[in-house]
Every structure is written in C-alpha cells, then in structure tokens.
Amino acid sequence: MKTLVVCSGGLDSVSLAHKVAAEHELTGLISFDYGQRHLREIDFAASCAKRLGVAHHVIDIRPIGAHLTGSALTDDVDVPDGHYAEETMKTTIVPNRNAIMLAIAFGLAAAQKADAVAVAVHGGDHFIYPDCRPGFIEAFQAMQDEALDGYAKVRLFAPYVEISKAEIVSDGARHGTPFAESWSCYKGGENHCGRCGTCVERREAFHLAGIEDPTRYEDPDFWKTAVSQHAVREER
Template sequence: MSLLKPKEKEFAVVLLSSGMDSAVCASLAAQEYELAFLHFQYGQKAAKKELTCFYKMIDYFKPQKYLVAELPFFKLIGGSSLTSEELEIPNGSEKQGIPSTYVPFRNGVFLSLAVAWAEVIGAKKIFIGVNEIDFSGYPDCRKEFIQAFNQAVNKGTKPETQITIETPLINLSKKEIVELGIKLNTPFHLTWSCYRQTEKACGRCDSCRIRLNAFKEAGVKDPIEYA
C-alpha cells in the first residue's frame, strides 16, 4: 500500500459573471483545479439577476471558495449603458465604433482584483471568458490586452507569486463555446446573458442576439426563457 499522499489540486480563480462564457470557463477549470469563484456587482442593470444565477452556480459547482465584490464606482463614473440610467441599452448591434455597453476598462479592474485575491489564496491561474471572435468589440477582451496584463501581473506581484491569466475561449466562436459547454455538462440553464434586468431574457440586446445565434448554429435549444 502506498504511503504517498495524493497531490492536492491547486486553486484557480474563475471570474464568474453568470454568463455562458464564464460558466464554460468554470467547467474547464474544474477539470484540473480547485475552484474559487469571483463575482462582481458593479451597478450593472442586470445585477440582481446575475447574482441570483451566481449563487445557483455555487450550488452546482460547489467551489472551495467564493467572493462577491461590490464595485459601486462604475455606476458613479458612468459612460456605459450597462450602468448609467441616462443611457438606454440598444437593441441589436451598434454598427460603428465601441458599443455603448462597453464599461470603461472593466476587465482591467476585474483582473486586478482577481490577481490580488489569487495572490492571497495561492491560486496559480485566473480564468476569464473573454472572446475575440463573436464579441461586441470591447477593447479589453482582446488577446493583446490579456498578454500585456499577464506581463503587468508578473511585474507587480511578489517574486514567489506565479499567476497566469487563462483565456481558453479567446479563439472560439460562440457556436464552438456552446458545443464545448455541452460536452462539459455546463449548466447553461443557470446562466444569464441579457443586459437587462427582466424576468425573462429580452432577446433583443446585443448579448442576447449573439447567444441566441450561437445556440441556433450549434443546433441546440437555448434552455433559458426569452420574452
């Protein structure tokens, strides 16, 4: 009989917005790591619904650690239709430039806090579901941004700290993300992608439109309800 103890899994922090991409990231991270879920309430219009879905995914994945961070300053700063009461969330895609749903440097702030928590709990990886194929055009979802941020993490943490930001979905289409999630038994029925705070997803905002199209292309029915 072997007296060697089984090797303990390392922690991975998963930025879990409650959307389909972050849920697939959680499924991937669970293959190799102990999970630490990080969720942000930043004044987004769908905040209440996203938080409800987050706790449902806590019950599903049963992470070893989880943290809900309140970031009220995004609403104070404004500049995004996701957070500002003065700006309407558009229906469908905005054809030119960065869409109004872009929250200024949101992923930069999110990742900074994720790195701080990862350093405290000894996590080696941070998973974030950014995507550069079927996405709304946010500049902080691009591969070059993540590469630069990884360099900043290396320069700005303790010498013994080894943290890498992982973006396993960065080169996948939304259809491929749905297919991967189905393969991994990702609980898509617990997720929420709509930008609006409604009982049923609106089906009209850019996020709903991209999601619906992805499930359609994958030949699978989206399990959440739409208005």
C-alpha cells in the same frame, strides 16, 4: 492547476467554470457588483458556485463603478437592440472594467495561493471591447508578472479568447453546463428579452452550434432579423 474563475453568471463564464472544474482544480468563483443595471447574473453565479461546491466571492466595487459613467450597463442609457457586432453596442462599454476586475482577482488568487485566474473573454467580444482582445490578455499577464514578482506566479487563463460563442456553447455542452442556469440579457427582466445584443448573440450561438437553446426569451425570433440586417450592412 488551482484556478479562480471570474464568473458574471453569463453563459460564457458559467461554461468556463464547468470546464475548469472538469479539467483543473476549481478553487472558487469571483463576481463583481459594479453598479450594473441588474444583479440577476450574480444570482446565477452564486448558483453555479453552489452547484460546483466552491466558494463564491462577491466584490463590491460600486463606488468605482459610479465614476465609470456613460455606459448603458451603469447609467440611465437605453440598452440597444440588434446584432452584437453593431456600432451601437459600444454604448455597453464600461471603461477599463476587465482591467479593474482582473487586478482584484489576481490579488485574491495570489493571497489564496492559486495558480491561475480564468476569464471567459472570447472572439466575439473583440469588435466592441478592447479589454477582451488577445493583446490585452498578453499585456495584462506581463503587468501581473511584474506586480507579483517574488511573491506569486499567477497565470491568466483565457481559453476562449480566440474562439466564437458558438464554440463556447459546444465546449459547455461537452462539460455538462446547464445553460438554462446562466443569464446573459442586459435588460434583466423576468426572462431574456431576446432583442439586446447579448441575447441575439446567445440565440445565434446555439443555432450555429446545433444545440438546443433552453433559454426563455420574450422575443424568441428577433435574432433572425438582427442577424439578417447586420449581414446586409456588412455587405455594403
């Protein structure tokens, strides 16, 4: 299956790229510059493409992103610290981001005669992001079947959509993913901050998977506090 992987440079999408390279035919990686807070992750996506020997397509959609206001990822809004599943993390939503990116990725895949577009959305995303849920994946596939009818058949491959990030870490390890060569932190410093929702989720995932985390964090122990506080709130 000739597959184009949507790769942000994060742990999930880099793991997916290695999975596809091992199990299918990886034709390339596609990343998007939508005016996000930093571009460190795209550098890691570029490194992944070079490592796997495929093309890296970087699509500039900053003019679109400039209108998708109100997110901590695109505006001058503080990135919240804490557990990934807290209500405060909804400030990181960029409206319709995945739908926009996938529509472009499907166009590129169809033009290149690829069989599939792979995306690394996973079970932990469901609470916050509506365009990471199984219903969205199914609906998007149905829409693309109509949009490309008679021209191409492109499958939306989302192998992580029902599993946890810890399971992604385990799957990535099986495929030799160099986890240190991925970037998750929303804040974009020299090292991962260790405090934002995606850093907490990343650190917790390695712990749950029982796999050593090679990531350098500015605050490597904050995740324990965030997980504990979230558990208390969940019990109330």
